[in-house]
Amino acid sequence: MLRQDMIGEATRLTRAGRLVEATALLQRMLRGGGAPGPNSRNAQPTLEEPTIIDGQANVIEENNGPDVTPAQAHMLGELLDRATQRGGFALRGVTARKPPSPADVVPDGTRFIEGSYSNPAGSRAYKLFIPSRHKDQPLPLIVMLHGCTQSPDDFAAGTRMNFIAEQKSCFVVYPAQRSEANRAKCWNWFRAADQQRGRGEPSIIAGITRQVMRDFPVDKDRVYV
Numbered sequence: 001m002l003r004q005d006m007i008g009e010a011t012r013l014t015r016a017g018r019l020v021e022a023t024a025l026l027q028r029m030l031r032g033g034g035a036p037g038p039n040s041r042n043a044q045p046t047l048e049e050p051t052i053i054d055g056q057a058n059v060i061e062e063n064n065g066p067d068v069t070p071a072q073a074h075m076l077g078e079l080l081d082r083a084t085q086r087g088g089f090a091l092r093g094v095t096a097r098k099p100p101s102p103a104d105v106v107p108d109g110t111r112f113i114e115g116s117y118s119n120p121a122g123s124r125a126y127k128l129f130i131p132s133r134h135k136d137q138p139l140p141l142i143v144m145l146h147g148c149t150q151s152p153d154d155f156a157a158g159t160r161m162n163f164i165a166e167q168k169s170c171f172v173v174y175p176a177q178r179s180e181a182n183r184a185k186c187w188n189w190f191r192a193a194d195q196q197r198g199r200g201e202p203s204i205i206a207g208i209t210r211q212v213m214r215d216f217p218v219d220k221d222r223v224y225v
Contacts, residue, residue, distance in 0.1 A: 026079040100157035107166045117208045127152035129162045129172040138219035141171045148186040
């Protein structure tokens with residue numbers, strides 16, 4: 001039984017550098033076990049973050065996190081790949097969701113247009129939100145990466161980001177994962193081929209971002225993912 005809450009917790013542990021715990025959690029899920037309870041020795045509270053439209057971004061030159069062996073990273077990638085590629089999980093999530101209504105996605109007087117981008121790593125479609133007060137002045141750009149089984153429209157409806165962007169006058173671009181790249185439409189961040197600058201899906205996402213910056217008046221100092 002594949003559970004999105006456990007995959008989400010494994011994602012959080014991975015981002016925190018706790019690959020051994022993430023691997024153990026995915027192994028337990030694939031064996032049919034449940035997530036650890038709130039009183040588990042390793043349980044930590046999940047903190048909700050506020051909505052942020054603008055902020056200061058800093059480049060981190062060092063990685064002071066725990067050392068992870070190649071074997072651990074490979075095992076985690078294998079487990080996540082198995083979890084997201086199982087047909088039952090992918091098809092249930094994709095076919096059961098009703099398409100959101102336009103009123104839940106696009107505020108009145110705004111545009112939500114389609115585009116596509118290709119490079120040697122592949123091609124992806126995307127949706128771009130254009131606020132009504134868009135003229136020729138440079139505006140911030142937010143790049144939104146949807147979750148497993150989602151589409152740009154699903155993500156826009158669930159987050160209400162287009163409505164916030166209309167209030168704040170921002171562009172928002174939503175790259176769309178292809179089911180051919182991942183049957184559950186997850187972004188393949190856990191694969192080594194998709195973890196490097198200028199390669200794989202990172203190069204496609206960056207290329208979509210640059211294409212929007214070229215075609216629309218984007219403030220190059222205010223681009224966020």
